[in-house]
Amino acid sequence: MQAVVIGGSIAGLLAARVLVEFYDSVVIVESDALPQSPEARRGVPQSPQPHVLFAKGYQILEALFPGIGKDLEAAGAIKIDWAREFHHFDFGAWNQCDRTPSQIVSYTCSRPLLEWAIRQKLSAYSSIQWLSEHRVNGLIEKQRRIVGIQAESNHRSSIELAADLVVDASGRRSAAPKWLAELGFTPPKTTVVNPFLGYATRRYEATETPNDWKVMLVSQQPPDNTRLGYLAKIENNQWIATLGGYGRDFPPLDEAGFLNFARSLASPRFYEAIASATPLSPIYAHRATANRWYHYEKTGVPTGFVALGDAVCALCPVYGQGMTVSALSAMVLRDWLKETNHGSSSEFQQRLAKNNQLPWAMAVGQDSRFLTTAGRKQSNRLEAILGWYTQQLVKQTSTNAELNTLLMEVAHQLKPPTQFFHPKVAARLLMRRR
Numbered sequence: 001m002q003a004v005v006i007g008g009s010i011a012g013l014l015a016a017r018v019l020v021e022f023y024d025s026v027v028i029v030e031s032d033a034l035p036q037s038p039e040a041r042r043g044v045p046q047s048p049q050p051h052v053l054f055a056k057g058y059q060i061l062e063a064l065f066p067g068i069g070k071d072l073e074a075a076g077a078i079k080i081d082w083a084r085e086f087h088h089f090d091f092g093a094w095n096q097c098d099r100t101p102s103q104i105v106s107y108t109c110s111r112p113l114l115e116w117a118i119r120q121k122l123s124a125y126s127s128i129q130w131l132s133e134h135r136v137n138g139l140i141e142k143q144r145r146i147v148g149i150q151a152e153s154n155h156r157s158s159i160e161l162a163a164d165l166v167v168d169a170s171g172r173r174s175a176a177p178k179w180l181a182e183l184g185f186t187p188p189k190t191t192v193v194n195p196f197l198g199y200a201t202r203r204y205e206a207t208e209t210p211n212d213w214k215v216m217l218v219s220q221q222p223p224d225n226t227r228l229g230y231l232a233k234i235e236n237n238q239w240i241a242t243l244g245g246y247g248r249d250f251p252p253l254d255e256a257g258f259l260n261f262a263r264s265l266a267s268p269r270f271y272e273a274i275a276s277a278t279p280l281s282p283i284y285a286h287r288a289t290a291n292r293w294y295h296y297e298k299t300g301v302p303t304g305f306v307a308l309g310d311a312v313c314a315l316c317p318v319y320g321q322g323m324t325v326s327a328l329s330a331m332v333l334r335d336w337l338k339e340t341n342h343g344s345s346s347e348f349q350q351r352l353a354k355n356n357q358l359p360w361a362m363a364v365g366q367d368s369r370f371l372t373t374a375g376r377k378q379s380n381r382l383e384a385i386l387g388w389y390t391q392q393l394v395k396q397t398s399t400n401a402e403l404n405t406l407l408m409e410v411a412h413q414l415k416p417p418t419q420f421f422h423p424k425v426a427a428r429l430l431m432r433r434r
Contacts, residue, residue, distance in 0.1 A: 011309025
């Protein structure tokens with residue numbers, strides 16, 4: 001039996017790792033030539049931008065690839081305890097960090113380094129084959145079942161590849177809805193919520209200024225404060241510095257404009273960090289940040305085909321959920337294959353939709369607080385009350401390290417959001433308001 005994965009980014013790599021447990025052969029079809037070292041790829045235009053690996057996502061990586069944390073660290077990635085070493089500025093104050101080690105741990109590094117580390121681990125599986133420099137341009141159907149893919153090489157030669165299962169992990173650029181429609185299937189309906197967020201990112205040589213942070217965030221504050229700054233230590237003694245602006249308040253791409261935008265943030269700490277640092281790269285823009293969901297769970301998906309990752313549910317990247325949602329999607333795929341014996345594709349998409357609901361609601365709910373967001377979701381009374389309550393909790397992280405740790409545990413998907421409403425937490429928040 002053979003499975004074909006469309007796309008060799010994070011979602012596709014993790015899907016391939018799961019598929020080797022169930023198929024004799026797994027072929028990853030990727031349009032790029034794959035670098036032998038941690039280098040950016042043309043097919044991943046967001047590669048220079050920051051990527052956050054949540055603690056939950058890291059736990060899944062370790063389960064799939066034992067020892068990958070040690071490999072990352074040996075390659076220069078930096079281990080981070082998010083309760084102690086993540087500094088975030090919200091509602092006019094910095095958070096209070098815990099002084100004792102926590103289990104909210106992952107690594108901060110560039111996206112190319114993480115992809116490279118995963119590819120290195122996958123190279124141990126002889127059943128995985130790579131078809132690089134090939135772009136998939138269609139699906140093959142037989143008796144209302146998907147039985148393979150059509151692809152074209154960068155040299156214009158065509159190929160057909162048979163498959164018992166095709167997994168679309170091609171990301172935001174997925175053309176699967178078009179391919180399904182061409183074969184007479186009903187394409188999924190689409191929901192788009194676009195906050196018109198733009199990024200500008202630059203690498204710097206890390207300075208020797210004493211500090212106790214590994215990641216710093218000066219957060220946006222809807223509906224009026226549209227600007228944010230994210231600064232992270234990564235491999236090779238570098239910082240990755242990102243500015244963002246909602247509602248088309250895009251950060252400039254020239255040096256003076258970039259620094260002036262940084263100076264305008266709600267806290268001066270981000271600007272002070274980069275003002276005297278040495279730039280190591282151009283300033284890279286990224287504006288493909290809309291939340292977009294293809295509702296395969298509401299469509300009759302043909303047997304032999306499934307989609308996951310950004311090819312289904314692409315989230316605004318500012319919340320850092322993407323790679324962890326892809327990791328969770330791979331776990332949904334594994335459970336489905338274990339329990340259904342490669343059964344109904346529609347059932348898989350329904351399971352995946354349940355998995356995506358919480359991160360989607362979080363991203364769309366926050367983005368909808370900006371009045372300039374297209375397709376914004378109107379909050380009902382209950383959602384407004386819950387939103388107010390969560391804001392009170394975030395405000396108190398500036399004076400309460402225990403609440404800050406709880407916020408990190410929920411944000412990193414180690415605990416459910418219902419933990420915010422534990423009687424002890426609720427009593428502390430509401431008593432403080434009196």
